[in-house]
Amino acid sequence: MRLKELRTERGISLRTLSKICGISSSYLSELEKGKYEATESKIIRLALALGVSTDELLGFNEIVKNIRSNLK
Template identity: 40%
Template structure:
């Protein structure tokens, strides 16, 4: 997942992203560290937020590894 990369590229802080999408800062941090899985609804919301496709957000290599 490209969350951290996209967030940094856009110059967005954890707090700003938290406020914008309505998710706790700690959850965003856990997503970026791979400590917590993200539900599809949030992945779609974040892809739209960053203006990328879901495939671009998740990364095609991760989609290929889903069984």
């Protein structure tokens, strides 16, 4: 998950993101460290709060891009 990368690119603190999406900042911190796996509903809330697709949040866009470049 690209949570920390996307959050910092946008200059959003954990506390602010927590308030926007209704997920505790401690839980978000653990998600960023890879200690937890987010539920589908949390992934959707985070993507909406960050203004990205769920695919982008989960890093699927990069995976598809790499696969396409390897197929050429």
